[in-house]
Amino acid sequence: MTYPPAPQTLKVRYKTWYPVLFTVVGAVWTVVGVLNLLVGAFAIGIITGPLFLLVGILTFSNPYASYEPATGTVYLHSPLGFKAATYGAAKGERLWFDGTNVLRILPDGRQKKVNLKIGRPEEVAQVVQAVGAAQQQAPQQ
Numbered sequence: 273m274t275y276p277p278a279p280q281t282l283k284v285r286y287k288t289w290y291p292v293l294f295t296v297v298g299a300v301w302t303v304v305g306v307l308n309l310l311v312g313a314f315a316i317g318i319i320t321g322p323l324f325l326l327v328g329i330l331t332f333s334n335p336y337a338s339y340e341p342a343t344g345t346v347y348l349h350s351p352l353g354f355k356a357a358t359y360g361a362a363k364g365e366r367l368w369f370d371g372t373n374v375l376r377i378l379p380d381g382r383q384k385k386v387n388l389k390i391g392r393p394e395e396v397a398q399v400v401q402a403v404g405a406a407q408q409q410a411p412q413q
Contacts (some may be wrong), residue, residue: 282399283335284391291331294351298325327351336391339399344406346374346386346399359386369404 298321305318331351338347344367345360359376360367366377367386374386388396 280341282339282341282395282402284337284339284388284395284399286331286336287390287392290390291328294324294328294331296328298322298328301325337388337399339402341402341406344403348387367403368407369400374400374403 301317301321302325303321305315305321308315309318330353334351334353335349337349339345340347343361345358345362346367347355348357348359350356359365364379368375368377368383374388376384376386378384388399391399
C-alpha cells in the first residue's frame, strides 16, 4: 500500500529587486563609511552599511513567506530567517482568496489582507492557488 506524498510547504522568495537593492545600498554605505574613517571623519554608513549588506545577502536565501497546505497557515519571515508573523489556522483564522487578495477571516468575522506584494509573482500565484483549492474543499459556513 502506498501513501500519497505529503503536501510540501510552499515558499515565496523576495522579488529580485529587494535583495539587490539592500545589497548594493549596504555595500555603498560600507565603502563610504570606511573612506570617511580613513579621512578621519565618522559616518553612520560604517554601521548601517554592513547591516543593510547582511540583510541583502540573507534575503537572497531566506524566504519572504511560506504556506503549509496541511494546516492552512501562512508564515511571514524576517530577512534574518525567523518567523515574524503567522496567519491562518494556527491563530484560529481562515485564509480566503477573494479573487484579488488573500484575506484572513478573523474569529470575529473581520477581514484583513495578507501582504504578499514583495514576493515573486509566480510563487505567490502558487500560494493563491493552494489557498483557493483549500477554500473549495472547506465546508461553507
